[in-house]
Amino acid sequence: MPTIKILPHAEYCPEGTEIQAPAGTSICEALLENGIPIEHACEMSCACTTCHVVVREGLASLNEAEEAEEDLLDRAWGLTPQSRLSCQAILAQKDLVVEIPKYTINHAKENH
Numbered sequence: 494m495p496t497i498k499i500l501p502h503a504e505y506c507p508e509g510t511e512i513q514a515p516a517g518t519s520i521c522e523a524l525l526e527n528g529i530p531i532e533h534a535c536e537m538s539c540a541c542t543t544c545h546v547v548v549r550e551g552l553a554s555l556n557e558a559e560e561a562e563e564d565l566l567d568r569a570w571g572l573t574p575q576s577r578l579s580c581q582a583i584l585a586q587k588d589l590v591v592e593i594p595k596y597t598i599n600h601a602k603e604n605h
């Protein structure tokens with residue numbers, strides 16, 4: 494099972510952590526299942542940017558981003574060339590190093 498190393502994030506995991514999840518799982522699902530409550534305002538339907546993560550290592554092992562994901566990512570806070578929407582990024586067999594950005598743009602929450 495691939496290991497995902499999560500870099501420290503002040504709110505979600507101040508010390509950083511390592512989790513494991515089976516190939517075929519999205520990064521977002523893997524985080525949530527391991528108690529890291531990353532935002533996922535559109536319930537993982539590729540319609541927001543709140544699940545944005547930066548894949549520092551292992552990016553090439555993931556499925557390619559679809560156009561819809563690329564379009565949304567353009568609006569994400571702190572976009573980098575290694576950015577993915579975690580609900581659309583599917584684990585392969587390779588380990589990853591993932592950074593959760595400090596901020597999100599949470600349109601869905603603002604509408605509540």
Ligand code: FES
Nearest residue numbers: 533535537544580
């Ligand atoms: S949870 Fe909305 S795009 Fe991933």
